[in-house]
Amino acid sequence: MKSNSAIKVGVLGFGGLGQAAARILTPKQEMIWVGAADLKGYAYCETGLDPDQAIATYYQQGSIGYLDPEGTLSNYSIQELIENSAIDGYFLALPNLPNTFMADVAKQFIASGWQGVLVDALKRTSAVEQLLTLQPELEAAGITYLTGCGATPGLLTAAAVVAAQSYAEIHQVKITFGVGIANWEAYRATIREDIAHLPGFDVEKAKAMSDAEVEAFLDQTNGILTLENMEHADDIMLELAGICPRDRVMVGGVVDTRNPKKPLSTNVQVTGRTFEGKISTHTFTLGDETSMAANVCGPAFGYLKAGMALRDRGIYGLFTAAEIMPKFVH
Known part of the structure; x- marks a missing residue:
């Protein structure tokens, strides 16, 4: 059984990386996958979602929002998941297309009043530069954000x-x-x-x-x-x-x-x-046997755990994977 103190994790984006993230979290004791959002909907269950059911639903119907009974169809899936859940940290497994997308999502979290840990696997220099401009706002909002936490960067x-x-x-x-x-x-x-x-x-x-x-x-x-x-x-x-x-x-x-x-x-x-x-x-x-998913999602959750430790000490704002050591998630 997962303990009550397990970190409740949400995954934004439910393509290849988002699905791999759900599978990686399943055997973990220290983290539990409770929420996810895609373009057309979101799903949330505070005791944990089933990745097999979620992935099957996504492939058959095109959105995790169709997951019964935990899913909700919505054109504002990220915003509604933030508002209607109790999630400690999110992995942003989102495509950064357009190049401002990740910064826009960060602004959504700031505006919502949510407090917790965000981790992304951003690639582009210019996208990280946009996040750097949000550093004071993230800190003021009580959000600890670790960027560039995949394989490379990460x-x-x-x-x-x-x-x-x-x-x-x-x-x-x-x-x-x-x-x-x-x-x-x-x-x-x-x-x-x-x-x-x-x-x-x-x-x-x-x-x-x-x-x-x-x-x-x-x-x-x-x-x-x-x-x-x-x-x-x-x-x-x-x-x-x-x-x-x-x-x-x-x-x-x-x-x-x-x-x-x-x-x-x-x-x-x-x-x-x-x-x-x-x-x-x-x-x-x-x-060579380690997949892209293993080398991206594994570090992302290691950094999410490290972010929780920083947050517990009252340390908020933006950090990169080159500044903080990830912690191993058991």
């Missing part, structure tokens, strides 16, 4: 902070990711965000693409997306943490949308000069 950014300690000066941080998914439709929003990074595309253009247009584009590339010099928030996070200027941070990778096997191993390389004057590189590589 797990790999935090690893870079630790690896940097061996050096007197950091010359370069290079993050390279490999993602393999059997079917792009399970991660539609994530794939659109990746396409937005490609030459000739931007956030607006990617958001406007129909599923058929995405499918046709992936046919042209044999399902492979090769991404270089991405606008990734690892750069601003490492700069804010005092590790190195953002122009020394490079992020890129390969996404295979038709094969669950990773096209290459995800890793971060931190190159620097030691106090003895030696140039060296630390490499931290993720196991």
Whole structure:
């Protein structure tokens, strides 16, 4: 049984990451999944939702709002879930399309009077910059918000902070990711965000693409997306943490949308000069068997637990995954 003191968690967004988040929370004792919202509705149950039922409902009817009896159909699903639930912390597993979306959602939480912990897995530097402008308002509202808490930014950014300690000066941080998914439709929003990074595309253009247009584009590339010099928030996070200027941070990778096997191993390389004057590189590589969902949702909930600990000490405002160590969720 989950204890009464388990952290009550809500998930905003119920696509691939939101569904994986629900499954990851199921065996946890310290957290319980009680709420979720998608575009057309929300579901809430203070004793916990069943992920199998929720995911089946979402696939069969297009919204978690149809979940019986816990669901409610609504065009204002996020706002109504906030108002009609008792949730300690939320994982914002939302597509950041358009690029202002996450900041807009944060403003909704501020305006609602809700107090608790928010965690996101944002990717873009400019999106994190928008959240930084909300720092005073988040603090005043009693909200502890941790941003960039996925795999990259997130797990790999935090690893870079630790690896940097061996050096007197950091010359370069290079993050390279490999993602393999059997079917792009399970991660539609994530794939659109990746396409937005490609030459000739931007956030607006990617958001406007129909599923058929995405499918046709992936046919042209044999399902492979090769991404270089991405606008990734690892750069601003490492700069804010005092590790190195953002122009020394490079992020890129390969996404295979038709094969669950990773096209290459995800890793971060931190190159620097030691106090003895030696140039060296630390490499931290993720196991190929760990999925994108495991490497994004796992850290997100570790940071959510860390955020709860900060909040319990009266510490509010905006933090990044490069500033705070995540805690393991049992």
